[in-house]
Amino acid sequence: VTRSHRNEDRGGEHRWAFNGVEYPTRKLMCEARRAEYVRLLDEEGMNFTQAAHAVGVSKRTGKAWRNGRTRATGRNEKPLVDRYRSTMDKPRTLHPRHLSQEERIQIADRLRLGDSIRAIARLPGRDPGTVSREVERNRNPESGGYEPYQAQQKAADRLKRPKPRKAAEGTRLWDEIAAGLRRHWSPEQIADRPRPDLPDNGDTHASVETIYQAIYLQARGELKQEIKRAMRQGRTARRPQGGQGRKPRFREPMVMISERPPEIEDRAVPGHWEGDLITGSRNKSAIGTLVKRTTRFTILPHLPDGHDAEHARQAIIDKMQHLPKLLRNSLTWDQGAELALHKRTGASLDMAVHFRDPHSPRQRGTNESTNGLLRQYFPKGTDPSVYPEDHLDAVAEELNDRPRKTLGFMKPSEKIIELLDAA
Known part of the structure; x- marks a missing residue:
């Protein structure tokens, strides 16, 4: 077992030691300890508990390291609990969900008495299939009898399985x-x-x-x-998810989402889109986003001169007017002022325009999800107006070339071609 401790020299300076090496600061010592923890997992094939014990931290600290918590100040590191040390050198015991040594002996005794598998399983409260597999797996090839002690040892050996991590660097x-x-x-x-x-x-x-x-x-x-x-969110550690929808800013009379035809909700009919804006710092500039509900195909209208109602209307028309009529049935937007000219927009494209309810981003879930994907390319705080139109087209093309779980891991570009061929 390797341990770390603090030494105080005659000059009153603190020295932190780990694995026989002294470090001038606790932070450096903690970094070395975390690196050793990762090495034991990758190269020595230790499991999480063994690696944590070896470097002298709790399993909780090891879990935090595995989840990407790399701030090595030592402040949040929990020391190895004494009760773990007291059992480290003892033979490994199996989890209660596995058959115990006593249960295996009981199975062997009942088999000698001629009891059935179901009768044997009732006594320890195990599933008959568990007992049946246990017996068949551990029969002596010569005598045909069940050997409980060898079965227990085999089970313990199977659980150890020391091996390098599956996705270690270099594989x-x-x-x-x-x-x-x-x-x-x-x-x-x-x-x-x-x-x-x-x-x-x-x-x-x-x-x-x-x-x-x-x-x-x-x-x-x-x-x-x-x-x-x-990484899509720019994170190298787990963080709690959260967020709020944008507050509504447009209160003119409109056709609400509740009035949409039912076939739009179940995505049975193609040609229905959801739209929104990705805004920059202080909402001074923006990029339009249009996402097709059935295929997740994405279009990014260019708004270099502002995102007021007139510029937004013209950008949407420029991007959608060349689409086949099959793909222009309806557009659902939030209550943003950029779509104040929604009636003129709908008339120009011969498509219906609907609006979601206030504080209800889930009513445009496809578009909200896509906006999250696009933040990887356009982080919050950047100025979207600096991106030329060909750059937006390239981003949309890359996004449409990604496989999507909801499409059976087909790509949106593949799905829309399939849809057009079927039509």
Whole structure:
């Protein structure tokens, strides 16, 4: 077991030691301890509890490190609890959800008495299938009898499984993850997008949580900055989610969302869009966003000269007037003043315009979600007016080339082509 402690020399200065190395500050010592924790997980194949014990911190601190909490002041680090130290060198015990040694002995005794699997399962309160698999897995190949002590040892050995982390830096899986991040794909899109070009084994495929853990653990130094640029929200650590919808600013008579035809709600009919603005600092400039409800196809109207009602109307018309009539049925907006000329806009495009209720961003969930994706390209506080129209078109093209879970991991660009071909 490695330990860290504070030494005080004769001059009154504090020295912090870890693994036999002294550090001038506690922060540096904590950074070394976290690096050792990650190394034990990646290279030594330790599980979370073992690695935390080895560097002398609690499992809770280890979990915080895995979730990307890298501020190594030591203030939030919890020391190893004494009760953990007292059991570290003892043989590993299994979780209560697993069969215990006593239960396995009981199974063996009841089998010798000739009891059925169901009768045996009733006594310890286990599922008959659990008992049946346990017996078949641990029969002696020569005698055919069930051996409880060997079964217990095999179960403990299976749980240890010391091995490097699946998505450690330098593995092929991490290279695939990094490639997806550079294309601004989310971990879920990376995990669930079918990859027929990769071998169908566990070494090249990972769950969403495995990808997040790999990102948070390896977000250090220059790699941290690269990951921060690639992550959609610019985060390298877990943070609570939250937010509020924008307050309504337009109160003129309008057709409310409750008056929309029912087929718009269930996305059964194509051609229905949701729209909004992404605004810059102090709402002085903006970019328009138009998202098709059925395919998530995105269009970004250019607003270089302002986002008042006239400029917004003209930008929307410029982007949508060339679409087939099949794709121009309705537009749903929030109650922003930029759409004060909604009647003229609808008449020019021959499409209905609806408005959501105040304080109800979920009524335009598709557009709100897309705006969140676009903040990766246009962070809050930036000036959207500096981006030329061809840049907005390139961003929209990249967004339409991302696989989406709600589309069965098809891309919006693929889905809209499929829709037009069917029509």
